[in-house]
Amino acid sequence: MDITSLFSRLNLKNRIFFLYSASFLLIVGCSFLLIYYSSTAFRKEEFVEMLKEKTNMTLHLLVKVKKADQDIVRLFDDQMVSQLYDEKILLFDKDMNLIYSSVGDTPLRYPGEIINRLKAGEKEISYTEDGFDVIAHHIRYKNADYYALGKAYDNYGRSKLRFLGGILLGTFCLALLLMFLLNAIISRKITTPISRLISEMDQITANNLQRVYQPSSNDEIARLSAEFNKMLNRMELAFNYQKNLVHHISHELKTPIAVLISNIERQTANSTSAKNEFLDFQKAGLMQLADIINTLLEISRFEQIRPEHLAHEIHLLDLLFECAEEIQYITPDTHVEMKVDESVHDASTLNVPGNERLLKIAFRNLIKNAADYSTDKHLHVRLSKNNGALHVAIENNGPALSTLEQKKLFIEYFRGANSQNKSGFGLGLVMVNKILQLHQATIEYHINAENRNEFLICFARPV
Helix, strand or coil: CCHHHHHHCCCHHHHHHHHHHHHHHHHHHHHHHHHHHHHHHHHHHHHHHHHHHHHHHHHHHHHHCCCCCHHHHHHHHHHHHCCCEEEEEEEECCCCCEEEECCCCCCCCCCHHHHHHHHCCCCEEEEEECCEEEEEEEEEECCEEEEEEEEEECHHHHHHHHHHHHHHHHHHHHHHHHHHHHHHHHHHHHHHHHHHHHHHHHCCECCECCCCCCCCCCCHHHHHHHHHHHHHHHHHHHHHHHHHHHHHHHHHHHHHHHHHHHHHHHHHHCCCHHHHHHHHHHHHHHHHHHHHHHHHHHHHHHCCCCHHHHCEEEEHHHHHHHHHHHHHHHCCCCEEEEEECCCCCCHHHHEEEECHHHHHHHHHHHHHHHHHCCCCCEEEEEEEEECCEEEEEEEECCCCCCHHHHHCCCCCCCCCHHHCCCCCCCCHHHHHHHHHHHCCEEEEEEECCCCCEEEEEEECCCC
16 A cells, blocks of 8 residues: 555545654754754764864974974974864875874874875865864965874764754754644644534435535635535425425325316216226326325325434334234235344334324335235245344245346335236335435345245344
């Protein structure tokens, strides 16, 4: 996994924290390194210059006292050594004869390459040898050519450099700690309104178009909240228009359809058998149209249900028994086998919060469908619990749906291949799904292990 893909998986808060931290580390770290290495270069340059001056001064003094006795030369050496740490100075004449060597046992190698470069005209060569600074240069003094090599350890300068490095490192660590704390505060302050906005947006449904919190600031988040609230206003107007349209159209259609059905019934009483057949066909069509309108009205009403209407405690087993009895009363050849799984240890755990009338409509529709599409009018209803959720499985042994049909099962007006010669108009399962969504329940269709059709309803919030 590369850095880009890893970074893209971070949330906004962690991204801000990471970017601020990386920027700080880069800028401050590079600045401190620049300071340290600049100080290192300056120390070396200054010390080499000091060592060079020392070799010049040594040569000048040596020329002036070259005829002095050995005591003066020894005193001269002692004085020179006391000024620099582990110092070693060598002076050569133009023929590369050693004319002076300072006291001390610090070794100073002078390879022929260095000497040759000086003799070739190079004025100055500086380098580092075993931690010591070395300077080799040409000196022109009193019309004579000399070559000087100086070597010494900059104990004072290096100790100051170590002190500077410690100060920079300590300052960097302290600044890093403060930066982490500050970044955490800043990233939290920036993302808190966004997190709140996301949380409130997640609670918005078609039945709950509550407005999101709008910060008093004038930044982009406040503008986003304001624009989102405006969008909610437009959505609410559109939803209300849609609901009112369905409601008014359905009500306007119900009255003339009822009148037509009544007129057909009166005509049937005074008509011939052929005419009665025709009128019965027309009546059946009008009754289907009336059922469609009633279903659309029910769906429209469901979308206006408020949360307080779904807070009653309902015993699901009793409700399922009532639905099964009603279906068996209407179609006596239907057999419903009810079973409570051993995972349910207490009947009181079969309670769910909701609206009894709506849940009865949903389960009555599911049981009726299971009976209508079963090959032997025999179906099973099983209640079970899994990880705290209450499951209701309704199964039959009718023709199975294809994978493509399963994806369209809860779409308005969809009817599968197994619905041929069956009455209906593809709105029943849509209505069931909407009712279960209102109760924060889910429904899915699959072929179970016994190769039977099964609708599985899951209530995630039992009482």
